[in-house]
Amino acid sequence: MDDGLVIHDLHRILGPLMDDQVPTDTVGGLIGDLDELGVTSCSAVLSWQWCGDPSGRDATHAPLPSPLAGWVEGRVHVVPLILPAAPGGGWPADPDQLVAAGVRMVRACPGRHRWSLDSPPAMAWWGTLADAGCAVSLDVSEVGFGGIRALARSFPELTVVALNPGYRELRRTAELLEAAPNVLAEVGTLNTSGGVEWLAAVAGAERLVFGTGGPVNDDAGATWLLRHLDLPRDQVERIAHGNAARLLGVGA
Amino acid sequence: MRILDAHAHIGSWGDFLIPRPDADWLARILSDLGVEAAGISHMVGVGHDTDTGNRLALEAARAHPGRLYVWLVHSPHHPQSLAQLRDQLDLPGVWGVKLHPDTHQVGLDDPAYAPLFALASERGVPVLAHTQTDSLFSDPTVAATVARRWSMPLLAGHGGLWQYGLLRAARLAAEVDNLWFETGSSRLTRRWLARVVAEAGAEKVLYGSDALFLDPRTAVGRLLAADLSPSDRAAVAGGNLTRILGHRLLPPGGQP
Secondary structure, X not given: OOOOOOOEEEEEEEOOOXXXXXXXXXXXXHHHHHHHHOOOEEEEEEHHHHHOOOOOOOOOOOXXXXXXXXXXXXXXXXXXXXXXXXOOOOEOOOOHHHHHOOOOEEEEOHHHHOOOOOOHHHHHHHHHHHHOOOEEEEEHHHHOHHHHHHHHHHOOOOOEEEEOOOOOOHHHHHHHHHHOOOEEEEOOOOOOOOHHHHHHHHHOHHHEEOOOOEOOOOOHHHHHHHHOOOOOHHHHXXXXXXXXXXXXXXXX | OOOEEEEXXXXXXXXXXXXXXXXXXXXXXXXXXXXXXXXXXXXXXXXXXXXXXHHHHHHHHHHOOOOEEEEEXXXXXXXXXXXXXXXXXXXXXXXXXXXXXXXXXXXXXXXXXXXXXXXXXXHOOOXXXXXXXXXXXXXXHHHHHHHHHOOOXXXXXXHHOOHHHHHHHHHHHHHOOOEEEEOOOOOOOHHHHHHHHHHHOHHHXXXXXXXXXXXXXXXXXXXXXXXXXXXXXXXXXXXXHHHHHHHHOOOOOOOO
């Protein structure tokens, strides 16, 4: 694995899961996972926000970091999972808290948490986040390509990261990237034969980001594929780390 | 370490785009990955036309001797093709028979498959069957029932696929002598692979990629990264399939 490739996994889950026992239930465990795969760093959503109540009212989340912790131990970038809603119904109370904390990317799960991407509170939040240069990541399998496209086109200044498009959806992913220049696509699940190379040729490597959805989804296979893509090195580097670094405002 | 891919395909599929469905690409990638050989079935055969699919698969194997071998697809909707299959099973480079109960919409334990299983048992021909947990047609328990009833080696393709059913499928492979768990799957992770091996026993698990549906590079990465002992990894990677195939695994340069 000593190929010198810097890799940032933009889509990881940190913390215990409902339906599996994983070593990534702590920051140390997650870093251990990254080390095993030769991955430099990752962006991770906290499992309690993802599986449970994102507002954290249960407050039983130690020793995991706060959703607004930012970078932890230099390797794990915590992604706050937001729930735009009327006061008292979501988290955080308002998007200005995210801006004040310097958040560069949030995750949203409208399907899982039962709210609408185009609700009045959400529409206000997207505008605030776009103005602040904060991106939002959404799971395609939850929101649908149409949902992501509508959001991206409503807010051209908002960067939207389409997670988990799935190996069966190369065409729709390409359509989405063409329709909305402010969308980036995660490639970890685009693992049909030659899929990533095809999408890089069609949409441009600058539109693709590496992410796996580990530990729920396959991280090792996706990482191996990334290292063995039949693409010029500079394109692989862009997908592996460069595009994420630009998104997160860190050194490429 | 010898790596044999127990479960691969060539050909495109209508449900979604596979940018590289061709045998040439597969053969090159396998070579690059250090995978000695793969058993392929053609997607046309998995779908609507087994005769054409099998012909195309055999042609591809002839074009890549020692790298591509053939699982001949049998559909219970075309029983008349069983006679042709009977002859084709003797062709060098043929590993056995591929069944897809879900695309063909016939349960693996349906009497329609009985003539095929009788033939396979009579000749000791391995059968690779798609399995999918909770499928009426191909749940691993159905595969286990079939394996108990017949004597041919039965490879449970994908090990049932869904994560919540993997350990049950692994236990069945451990319990039933002539049933194996094959790993080609979009849902498998390196962690789950190690668990399956621990549950089934390394000698009952077979490496497969489900190429070209899936990119074979991901499956190799998962195999190499899984927390397995060297001997277990070697068994899964190719040792077990070597034993199952016996004389059906030609040395490099063999011709179908």
